[in-house]
Amino acid sequence: MNPSKLAQDPGWTLIFIGWLVATVSTLAALFLGEVMGYTPCVLCWYQRICMFPLVLILGAGLFPFDRNVVRYALPLALAGWLLAAFHWAVASGLVPESATPCSQGVPCSVEQISWFGFLTLPMLSVFAFSIIIASLVLTHFKVPK
Amino acid sequence: MKKPLFIAVVVALLLAFVAGTFYYRAQQAEQAGQRAYENQSVLVRAHSPVLGQADARVQIVEFIDPACETCRHFYPFVKEMLAAHPGRIRLVLRYAPFHQNADYVVTLLEAARKQDKYWETLESLLAVQDDWVEHHAVQPERVWRHVEGMDLNLEQLQNDMQSPEIARLIAQDMEDARTLNVTKTPDFFVNGKPLLTFGYEPLKQLVDEALTSAY
Numbered sequence: 001m002n003p004s005k006l007a008q009d010p011g012w013t014l015i016f017i018g019w020l021v022a023t024v025s026t027l028a029a030l031f032l033g034e035v036m037g038y039t040p041c042v043l044c045w046y047q048r049i050c051m052f053p054l055v056l057i058l059g060a061g062l063f064p065f066d067r068n069v070v071r072y073a074l075p076l077a078l079a080g081w082l083l084a085a086f087h088w089a090v091a092s093g094l095v096p097e098s099a100t101p102c103s104q105g106v107p108c109s110v111e112q113i114s115w116f117g118f119l120t121l122p123m124l125s126v127f128a129f130s131i132i133i134a135s136l137v138l139t140h141f142k143v144p145k
Numbered sequence: 146m147k148k149p150l151f152i153a154v155v156v157a158l159l160l161a162f163v164a165g166t167f168y169y170r171a172q173q174a175e176q177a178g179q180r181a182y183e184n185q186s187v188l189v190r191a192h193s194p195v196l197g198q199a200d201a202r203v204q205i206v207e208f209i210d211p212a213c214e215t216c217r218h219f220y221p222f223v224k225e226m227l228a229a230h231p232g233r234i235r236l237v238l239r240y241a242p243f244h245q246n247a248d249y250v251v252t253l254l255e256a257a258r259k260q261d262k263y264w265e266t267l268e269s270l271l272a273v274q275d276d277w278v279e280h281h282a283v284q285p286e287r288v289w290r291h292v293e294g295m296d297l298n299l300e301q302l303q304n305d306m307q308s309p310e311i312a313r314l315i316a317q318d319m320e321d322a323r324t325l326n327v328t329k330t331p332d333f334f335v336n337g338k339p340l341l342t343f344g345y346e347p348l349k350q351l352v353d354e355a356l357t358s359a360y
Contacts, residue, residue, distance in 0.1 A: 012147060020154065027162050035166045062151065 011143035012065045018073070018135035019058035025128045026055050032121075043087040047125050050080030054132065067143055070136045077132045084125035091122045174341045180326055181339045187321040188334055189237050192314050194263055197227055197235030202359035203336060203352065206237045208322055210330040211251060212244035212283045217271045219331050222345055226352055233360060234352065240318040241330050246283035248315055253292065255314060256305035262297055269295055 029048055032038045040048065054076055061069025089095045181188070188206050205223065209216045227234050242248045250270065257266035270277070270291060277287040293299065305311070325334075333340040335351045336359070 009147075016147075016151070023155075023158060027158055031162060031165060031169075035169055059151075063148065 009065070011067055011139050012062065014135040014139045014143070015058055015061055015065070015069060018077075018132045019055065019062060021128050021131045021135075022051060022054035022058055025051050025125070028124075043083060043090070044121070046083045047080050047087065047129075050076045050083065051125075051128070054080075058132075067139060067145070070140045074133070074136050077129055077136060081126065081129035081133060084122055084129050088120075088122040088126055091120060177326065177339045177341060181334055181337055184321075184324050185337055187324050188337060190239075190314075190317060190321070192317070194238045194258060195235055196238075196264065198232050199235070201233050201235040203230075203234045203355045204237060205234060205352065206239060206334040208239045208241040208318075208325075208327045208330055208332040210240070210242050210244055210247050211254065211267065211270060212242070212247040212274070212278050212281075213330045214274065214278075216331045217274050219345075219348075220268075220271055222348075226349065230356060233356060239321065240315055241322045241327050241332070242315065242319075243330060244278070244281055244283060246285060249283055249285045250288060251315055252306050252311050253288065253302070255311045256302045256308070257297060259305050260297055260301065262295070266292070266295060266297070 029040075029044075029051065033040055054073055057073050057076070058069060061073070086095070189204070205226075207219075207223065209220075223236060227236060240248075240251050242251050254263060254267055254270075257263055270288065273291055277284050277291065292302070322332075325332075325339075329343075333348055333351070335348075336355045338351060338355075340348055340351055
């Protein structure tokens with residue numbers, strides 16, 4: 001499909017981008033957890049709860065395209081974004097670990113992965129949810145009913 | 146035109162996931178083999194309990210946590226392999242007491258060993274493991290209740306359990322487990338080769354391979 005045709009249907013393209021981000025994030029989370037064997041911390045689990053269903057919900061909204069998918073996907077994306085932002089604050093030390101629900105098991109404040117010296121998982125999670133929210137909000141305001 | 150694009154992306158992502166998995170596993174396997182090869186010297190210590198004859202040419206090193214359920218299930222399986230090839234396989238136990246309070250059980254086993262009752266005590270305790278492990282934590286007083294029914298000199302046992310020698314032995318095993326990257330139990334090394342895919346069948350294969358090349 002060439003870009004000009006996608007541009008003719010901005011709503012579909014925006015939701016598709018959101019779906020793509022959700023799917024890549026989901027597969028990445030599964031790879032880290034199931035293949036590489038990193039045990040997800042509590043906050044990671046809550047973010048997974050918000051991210052995984054988005055793959056199916058946004059996918060279902062693409063065929064046939066239904067702009068109402070925004071209404072169903074946005075609450076999950078917003079909740080996920082808040083959790084990810086909180087997790088980022090914990091991991092970077094802005095919020096003390098004692099004020100978080102991670103007293104047992106894997107501590108949320110431990111950065112298991114740091115790519116290129118600055119890219120951590122909570123940060124990537126915030127970025128992913130931000131892109132999904134942006135694609136949903138743009139669909140709502142820019143795509144005619 | 147949208148559907149083909151969507152399907153192509155799904156297929157591409159899934160393929161990338163599968164390819165990544167294979168690549169990662171292969172790399173891990175190579176590293177594990179390399180690590181075991183480089184650390185042959187810490188695989189077995191003079192203090193480790195051994196079952197089987199000294200001249201057996203196949204040696205299974207098992208990192209065990211007496212409080213681990215999977216270890217309990219694997220124990221009879223390993224014993225069967227030993228029984229199926231009499232005199233050809235020996236079992237060396239190393240400790241990786243990852244469960245909470247599991248080092249209490251290891252200490253007790255080592256104290257029982259001083260009374261020459263090591264394997265009996267281990268087997269009796271594994272048989273009733275359900276009773277003394279609760280929510281992945283060892284309940285020492287419940288362990289003791291079972292020990293009271295065994296043919297052991299309890300006073301001697303309690304004295305021996307205080308021995309700093311046993312504490313050193315556990316610390317050494319834990320350090321060797323770290324060196325060998327043993328993070329889950331049970332973990333096996335057969336003639337120095339690590340078990341890469343976990344399971345009964347892969348373990349049996351690894352042992353059979355060692356038997357074929359040794360005899």
